Amino acid sequence: MIKMTAHGAVCGKVNKMAEKTIMLGNEAIARGVYEAGAKVSSAYPGTPSTEISEYLSKYDEVYTEWAPNEKVAAEVAIGASIAGVRSLCCMKHVGLNVAADPLYTFSYTGVGGGSVFVVADDPGLASSQNEQDTRMIARAAHVPVLEPSDSGEAKEFVKYAFELSEKYDTPVILRTTTKLAHSQSAVELCDRVEVADKPYERNMKKYVMMPASAIGRHLYVEDREKRLSYDAKALLVNRIERGSSKLGFITSGVAYQYVKEACPEASVLKLGLVNPLCPELIKDFVGSVEEVYIFEELEPLIEEQVRALGLKVHGKECFTVQGEYSANMLRKVIYGKDEAVFDKQDAPARPPILCPGCPHRSVFSVLNKLKIHASGDIGCYTLGAVAPLSVIDTTICMGASISALHGMEKARGKEYVKNWVAVIGDSTFLHTGINSLVNMVYNKSTATVMILDNRTTGMTGHQDHAATGKTLKGEDTYAIDFKTVCEAIGVPRVIEVNAFDTAELERVIKESVASDTLTVIITKSPCVLLKGQKFPEVCRVDADKCKKCGACLKIGCPAMSKNSDGTVRIDETMCNGCGLCMTRCKFDAIKKEVR
Amino acid sequence: MTKNIMIVGVGGQGTLLTSRIIGKAALAEGYDVKISEVHGMAQRGGSVVTFVRFGDKVFEPVVEEGCADVIIAFERLEAKRYSHFLKKDGVLIVNDCKIEPMTVVIGAAEYPEGILESLSDKHRVYAIDGAKIAKELGNSKVLNSVVLGFGASHIGFSEERWLDTVAATVPPKTVDINKAAFCRGYNFK
Numbered sequence: 001m002i003k004m005t006a007h008g009a010v011c012g013k014v015n016k017m018a019e020k021t022i023m024l025g026n027e028a029i030a031r032g033v034y035e036a037g038a039k040v041s042s043a044y045p046g047t048p049s050t051e052i053s054e055y056l057s058k059y060d061e062v063y064t065e066w067a068p069n070e071k072v073a074a075e076v077a078i079g080a081s082i083a084g085v086r087s088l089c090c091m092k093h094v095g096l097n098v099a100a101d102p103l104y105t106f107s108y109t110g111v112g113g114g115s116v117f118v119v120a121d122d123p124g125l126a127s128s129q130n131e132q133d134t135r136m137i138a139r140a141a142h143v144p145v146l147e148p149s150d151s152g153e154a155k156e157f158v159k160y161a162f163e164l165s166e167k168y169d170t171p172v173i174l175r176t177t178t179k180l181a182h183s184q185s186a187v188e189l190c191d192r193v194e195v196a197d198k199p200y201e202r203n204m205k206k207y208v209m210m211p212a213s214a215i216g217r218h219l220y221v222e223d224r225e226k227r228l229s230y231d232a233k234a235l236l237v238n239r240i241e242r243g244s245s246k247l248g249f250i251t252s253g254v255a256y257q258y259v260k261e262a263c264p265e266a267s268v269l270k271l272g273l274v275n276p277l278c279p280e281l282i283k284d285f286v287g288s289v290e291e292v293y294i295f296e297e298l299e300p301l302i303e304e305q306v307r308a309l310g311l312k313v314h315g316k317e318c319f320t321v322q323g324e325y326s327a328n329m330l331r332k333v334i335y336g337k338d339e340a341v342f343d344k345q346d347a348p349a350r351p352p353i354l355c356p357g358c359p360h361r362s363v364f365s366v367l368n369k370l371k372i373h374a375s376g377d378i379g380c381y382t383l384g385a386v387a388p389l390s391v392i393d394t395t396i397c398m399g400a401s402i403s404a405l406h407g408m409e410k411a412r413g414k415e416y417v418k419n420w421v422a423v424i425g426d427s428t429f430l431h432t433g434i435n436s437l438v439n440m441v442y443n444k445s446t447a448t449v450m451i452l453d454n455r456t457t458g459m460t461g462h463q464d465h466a467a468t469g470k471t472l473k474g475e476d477t478y479a480i481d482f483k484t485v486c487e488a489i490g491v492p493r494v495i496e497v498n499a500f501d502t503a504e505l506e507r508v509i510k511e512s513v514a515s516d517t518l519t520v521i522i523t524k525s526p527c528v529l530l531k532g533q534k535f536p537e538v539c540r541v542d543a544d545k546c547k548k549c550g551a552c553l554k555i556g557c558p559a560m561s562k563n564s565d566g567t568v569r570i571d572e573t574m575c576n577g578c579g580l581c582m583t584r585c586k587f588d589a590i591k592k593e594v595r
Numbered sequence: 596m597t598k599n600i601m602i603v604g605v606g607g608q609g610t611l612l613t614s615r616i617i618g619k620a621a622l623a624e625g626y627d628v629k630i631s632e633v634h635g636m637a638q639r640g641g642s643v644v645t646f647v648r649f650g651d652k653v654f655e656p657v658v659e660e661g662c663a664d665v666i667i668a669f670e671r672l673e674a675k676r677y678s679h680f681l682k683k684d685g686v687l688i689v690n691d692c693k694i695e696p697m698t699v700v701i702g703a704a705e706y707p708e709g710i711l712e713s714l715s716d717k718h719r720v721y722a723i724d725g726a727k728i729a730k731e732l733g734n735s736k737v738l739n740s741v742v743l744g745f746g747a748s749h750i751g752f753s754e755e756r757w758l759d760t761v762a763a764t765v766p767p768k769t770v771d772i773n774k775a776a777f778c779r780g781y782n783f784k
Contacts, residue, residue, distance in 0.1 A: 021622075022618060022619075022622055022628055022629075022630070024632070047634055048634060050634075051634075126633070126634075127634070150629075150656075179631060179656055179657070182631065182632045182633070182634050183629055183630060183631040183632065183656035183657075184615075184618060184628070184629065184630040184631075184632070185628070185629045185630075185653075185656065186627060186628070254656070257654040257655045257656065258654075258655055260654040260655075261654040261655040326655075326657065326659055327655050327659055328659045328660060328661075338659075338660070338661065339659060339660065339661035339662050340659075340660040340661040340679065341661045341679075341681070341682065341683050342660075342661070342678065342679040342681060342717060342718075343679060344660075344679045345675045345676065345678055345679060346707075347672055347675050347676040347707070348672070348696055348698045348699055348703075348704035348705065348706065348707075349642075349696065349698050349704070350605065350640075350641055350642040350672070350673075350676075350696035350697075350698070351641055351696075351697070351698075352606060352638070352639040352640055352641030353639060353640040353641070353697050354639065354640075355607075355639060355640065380639065383639065386697075387697070387701055387703065388697075388701045459639075461634065553700055553701065554701075556697055556700070556701070558640050558694075558697065558700075560700065561695040561699075561700050562700070573735055
């Protein structure tokens with residue numbers, strides 16, 4: 001682990017009493033934010049960044065909150081910075097698209113108190129809709145990027161990010177990836193350093209970005225990037241590990257660990273600051289080693305800049321832009337062999353599925369029965385795309401379900417959307433879906449929108465939001481009511497239905513899609529994984545009555561499977577007694593009983 | 596020398612907690628430790644894998660194909676899916692249970708027969724019926740500790756080290772039954 005004290009970064013006294021500990025990358029980042037003396041943090045949940053805010057919320061010294069979306073979170077951090085305190089916002093890679101608007105101009109204004117954006121990329125798509133590379137946005141916005149390679153560095157780098165932010169008057173991005181965010185490694189705890197609030201002074205040329213002042217700040221940004229690029233040679237976050245003069249790597253982040261694992265003899269230029277790059281440092285390194293490989297996950301961002309210097313290196317012609325890297329991948333390219341001994345075995349795929357008792361399954365089983373297409377959104381309910389439910393036809397980004405359905409109606413007319421609905425979760429509706437609904441009202445839509453209200457942000461692990469009545473810190477707060485919101489913005493028809501009342505749901509959906517009136521159907525039932533719920537009942541199959549027709553299996557419940565004789569069985573340890581399967585049995589073979 | 600452990604199973608089976616206990620025990624033994632976890636979408640009933648690596652100095656946080664010393668599989672099909680990660684003489688611990696993936700339930704694929712037998716042809720396979728033992732102990736939720744105990748007997752460290760780590764990790768009210776479950780697995784032949 002790099003001791004950042006060596007080049008002047010704030011590192012509180014190492015806490016001698018603390019045990020040697022290992023932490024998740026996200027937990028280490030939260031610890032670093034705490035140690036750096038930050039006072040305000042705002043975020044929207046997004047895998048793999050979510051746990052940063054959850055861990056940070058445990059420190060009383062830092063105000064932490066869930067914002068409805070990343071743009072709001074970024075602006076909260078910007079305000080806190082202008083008010084003179086160290087501030088943070090966190091998001092996943094696609095969240096930075098939402099927050100890009102404030103980021104690009106925050107780069108111009110620069111900071112008051114240091115401000116850090118933690119942005120988590122997801123190479124390999126563990127839980128995302130694309131594999132975009134945050135460094136590309138950072139480069140376009142001229143914002144410095146630090147990239148740690150393990151938990152220990154993550155904690156130190158985030159502290160150093162605040163230092164850089166204040167020294168160079170810029171927001172700084174700490175870029176992580178899934179493997180860093182969700183792996184645990186050694187961390188050395190330090191004490192928190194209290195940082196005095198900066199006194200506020202009105203400064204129109206710095207903070208009011210109208211053309212006359214923005215021109216000046218643009219020049220400042222160009223100069224800032226040059227200075228940092230020059231200074232980067234002496235930064236200890238960039239280091240050369242001398243080894244073989246024949247084989248060398250330029251790498252950063254978790255990819256560095258794969259290099260050390262596969263090619264311990266190689267020389268390595270390990271970049272901690274991945275934007276801007278330092279040409280002098282790179283030229284020196286490439287000049288000192290015969291064969292140099294650029295080993296970076298996702299886009300060839302370092303590679304293209306190195307090649308632009310006229311240097312001969314290997315890069316994406318050897319390594320993919322898709323997915324996570326590994327040591328074996330390197331062994332194959334460098335030595336022509338890997339460690340694999342056995343062949344991969346054929347095994348039926350086991351994709352993720354909706355949980356037993358999930359209210360989304362009930363809604364989707366009705367849509368499936370009615371042969372209605374769904375314009376989908378981002379959340380657990382995206383899983384309604386796969387068989388046997390197969391009702392989600394599109395998933396693009398947060399909020400797109402509603403606006404895309406509106407686009408379909410405007411393209412093909414109101415009759416075209418009479419076998420379509422938009423489905424969106426409660427948290428996603430508050431994120432950006434609400435804007436799309438305003439557009440529907442304003443531009444005379446006749447379509448049907450379903451808000452699947454399960455009282456939580458489910459997929460990311462059950463975070464509160466503006467309609468749950470609880471803050472990130474666990475305090476009681478006002479809970480936004482969806483029906484009231486929809487009516488207030490002018491939706492002419494708003495209906496609330498219990499998600500498990502399939503008969504009523506069927507009636508309401510049929511009636512709504514057939515009508516020429518814009519309708520919002522709010523389906524209500526809590527996520528089955530929310531704590532504090534009891535499930536005293538289970539569903540049981542009477543094997544004598546079971547006709548082996550398989551109709552109940554079409555709801556896609558993971559607690560159900562077939563016995564060797566073709567009758568259905570229900571795993572009682574998995575069943576939550578929702579009873580949806582019973583509604584599909586024509587032979588009365590499934591009964592709900594007390595456990 | 597780095598020791599490479601994998602824990603594989605179905606999202607929701609508690610593989611995460613199992614890997615954390617193994618990591619904590621290795622840390623208490625004074626090793627450098629890295630654990631790689633799975634969060635997000637895959638946790639919803641999908642195939643999940645976590646990695647624990649420990650040794651004098653660990654770089655990569657994941658275990659790669661051909662490198663696993665021990666794989667602890669909480670389900671038969673998942674044992675098969677990841678078996679090629681084993682080293683030549685690696686050990687495959689299998690909780691002998693079957694959870695059909697949705698692809699099988701809807702008839703799009705077949706659950707393979709004779710998984711343990713065919714795996715035994717190539718690997719050192721040790722199977723345990725964790726659910727049965729947990730039921731005998733009166734709490735189906737301690738299945739994880741039974742399987743962990745059985746796996747632990749192939750990882751190393753003293754029984755005391757393991758029991759201390761289990762006690763420090765599980766909810767306080769469940770310490771005794773989890774320790775008992777661990778011992779049943781640890782001493783299972």
